[in-house]
Amino acid sequence: RGCGPRSAGGSASCAGCASGWRPSWRGGDTAEQEEDGERERDEAACGARQPSAAEPARGDAGDAEDEDGARGLRERLAAELARGDSGDADEEDEDDDEEEEEGSLGFPAELPPLPARSALSAAEILRYSRQLVLPELGVRGQLRLARSSVLVVGCGGLGCPLAQYLAAAGVGRLGLVDHDVVETSNLQRQVLHGEARRGRPKARSAAAALRRLNSAVQYVPYRGALRPRSALRLVRQYDIVADCSDNVPTRYLVSDACVLAGKPLVSGSALRLEGQLAVYNYRGGPCYRCLFPRPPPPDTVTNCADGGVLGAVTGIIGCLQALEVLKIASGMGSSLSGYMLMFDALEGRFRNIKLRPRKADCAVCGDSPSVTCLQDYEAFCGSCATDKCRALQLLPGADRVSVQQYKALLDARVPHVLLDVRPPVEAEICRLPHALHIPLRSLQDRDQESLQRLQNRIGEEKQRTDDQTPLPVYVVCKLGNDSQKAVKILQELPAEEFGSVVAKDIKGGLMAWATKIDSTFPQY
Numbered sequence: 001r002g003c004g005p006r007s008a009g010g011s012a013s014c015a016g017c018a019s020g021w022r023p024s025w026r027g028g029d030t031a032e033q034e035e036d037g038e039r040e041r042d043e044a045a046c047g048a049r050q051p052s053a054a055e056p057a058r059g060d061a062g063d064a065e066d067e068d069g070a071r072g073l074r075e076r077l078a079a080e081l082a083r084g085d086s087g088d089a090d091e092e093d094e095d096d097d098e099e100e101e102e103g104s105l106g107f108p109a110e111l112p113p114l115p116a117r118s119a120l121s122a123a124e125i126l127r128y129s130r131q132l133v134l135p136e137l138g139v140r141g142q143l144r145l146a147r148s149s150v151l152v153v154g155c156g157g158l159g160c161p162l163a164q165y166l167a168a169a170g171v172g173r174l175g176l177v178d179h180d181v182v183e184t185s186n187l188q189r190q191v192l193h194g195e196a197r198r199g200r201p202k203a204r205s206a207a208a209a210l211r212r213l214n215s216a217v218q219y220v221p222y223r224g225a226l227r228p229r230s231a232l233r234l235v236r237q238y239d240i241v242a243d244c245s246d247n248v249p250t251r252y253l254v255s256d257a258c259v260l261a262g263k264p265l266v267s268g269s270a271l272r273l274e275g276q277l278a279v280y281n282y283r284g285g286p287c288y289r290c291l292f293p294r295p296p297p298p299d300t301v302t303n304c305a306d307g308g309v310l311g312a313v314t315g316i317i318g319c320l321q322a323l324e325v326l327k328i329a330s331g332m333g334s335s336l337s338g339y340m341l342m343f344d345a346l347e348g349r350f351r352n353i354k355l356r357p358r359k360a361d362c363a364v365c366g367d368s369p370s371v372t373c374l375q376d377y378e379a380f381c382g383s384c385a386t387d388k389c390r391a392l393q394l395l396p397g398a399d400r401v402s403v404q405q406y407k408a409l410l411d412a413r414v415p416h417v418l419l420d421v422r423p424p425v426e427a428e429i430c431r432l433p434h435a436l437h438i439p440l441r442s443l444q445d446r447d448q449e450s451l452q453r454l455q456n457r458i459g460e461e462k463q464r465t466d467d468q469t470p471l472p473v474y475v476v477c478k479l480g481n482d483s484q485k486a487v488k489i490l491q492e493l494p495a496e497e498f499g500s501v502v503a504k505d506i507k508g509g510l511m512a513w514a515t516k517i518d519s520t521f522p523q524y
């Protein structure tokens with residue numbers, strides 16, 4: 001997931017595209033298009049054999065194999081229709097993700113090649129008729145799609161719409177990788193997973209939903225994290241890779257694997273109300289590392305849980321990713337390679353920015369690469385390959401208390417000030433009633449009025465006690481990261497101006513309060 005350079009929050013980088021922390025755009029470069037061998041590369045990339053003009057684009061199955069395939073498909077379609085008629089298909093399907101046969105991420109087995117196809121069946125012609133009549137696609141493009149395999153990394157906000165449109169369009173095989181399970185807060189944008197799938201592995205849930213949409217596509221769910229030890233073996237088995245993940249180490253891992261395996265990478269990111277799309281390592285264009293040779297500092301990266309995202313924005317970017325995949329797979333039109341498409345939802349504006357060409361000194365796709373095998377990307381980026389472990393450790397243990405410790409001192413009526421440093425929009429969602437609210441941003445800006453409000457509150461509380469020791473300020477935020485940053489700021493305030501402030505942070509923040517102390521406190 002990512003953000004545009006103009007993301008709210010200014011300095012935040014996105015977990016997805018690693019921008020925000022901006023690439024040094026250089027306008028005016030000619031896109032590096034390698035015309036030579038373009039067709040060859042394209043064929044290899046989509047794994048499709050281009051049928052000759054003499055080959056029939058017919059609806060009547062021409063040989064026994066096609067006949068069988070068409071009959072099987074017709075029967076399946078008939079069965080599906082019958083199920084739809086009965087009106088209880090959804091109920092029957094409720095547990096069908098349990099039946100999804102999984103691929104192994106540990107040592108991915110070699111997948112059988114997709115069958116060679118020379119003609120479409122009548123059922124396929126009917127099913128794909130609205131796109132078959134597009135001269136740009138036609139039967140030839142549809143057959144190429146049917147021979148194409150796409151690996152989708154991440155079945156979340158981007159992966160769901162992407163996979164949905166690829167399945168509907170009739171790609172041959174979809175590999176679906178995700179290590180997570182469906183959560184309630186996913187449902188606002190991860191449109192393949194329904195309420196009944198909460199707690200289920202996303203890869204299987206997605207495969208089950210997609211199978212209902214188009215049973216002719218092969219789905220291979222991989223329940224687990226894409227890791228350096230197996231990524232290359234997996235990526236080699238697919239023609240095109242779509243990065244729909246949400247963290248920087250995975251972005252580098254997927255990109256490097258694509259360069260080493262020679263696969264095009266369609267990469268999307270979305271955060272807040274902005275999204276980005278790029279095609280890397282395709283037709284001589286740059287790779288992700290060409291643009292972002294170094295990862296951003298981990299504490300500048302924002303994710304959807306912290307920054308928020310509108311489902312429609314991930315939907316738009318996911319669909320644009322699907323479009324790029326379909327174009328590459330079918331050989332239709334020109335690709336976005338060499339450009340980055342940026343979407344600003346509030347302005348309703350798309351911008352296409354020309355990227356620097358492939359860098360001759362790129363560590364992985366350059367002329368003498370130093371990265372020749374996959375690495376430890378968590379170490380390289382200094383952050384986890386999941387956005388689940390988001391806890392920063394900025395303060396020594398003595399400056400932190402647990403939610404249980406804070407509850408105990410609250411029960412004992414120990415005089416103190418509770419300072420909530422979340423952004424105003426989050427404080428409107430829920431808050432502890434006795435907290436003073438000053439956003440971290442105001443502290444970072446040393447906003448005088450805010451600091452005065454803090455001093456006033458400390459003064460008021462002090463009046464209630466004879467104790468002459470400095471009154472403690474306990475700082476809370478959503479997860480316990482911003483609160484540590486706030487404590488550092490308070491500790492650095494000049495004592496002669498503000499008096500000495502004894503500040504401590506509450507570990508795990510209000511979400512730890514909700515899970516460990518008060519289950520009625522909302523989680524978000």
Ligand SMILES: Nc1ncnc2c1ncn2[C@@H]1O[C@H](COP(=O)(O)OP(=O)(O)OP(=O)(O)O)[C@@H](O)[C@H]1O
Pocket residue numbers: 001153154155156157158177178179180185186190202224225226227244245246247250303304305385386387
């Ligand atoms: N290395 C990886 N291997 C497999 N799946 C990954 C990897 N990195 C990220 N993902 C998956 O990519 C998806 C990204 O989607 P998205 O950010 O919309 O979902 P999320 O992480 O569930 O959201 P939230 O942050 O709101 O909880 C997630 O489902 C996540 O599990």
Ligand SMILES: [Zn+2]
Pocket residue numbers: 286287288289290291358359362363364365366
């Ligand atoms: Zn590169």
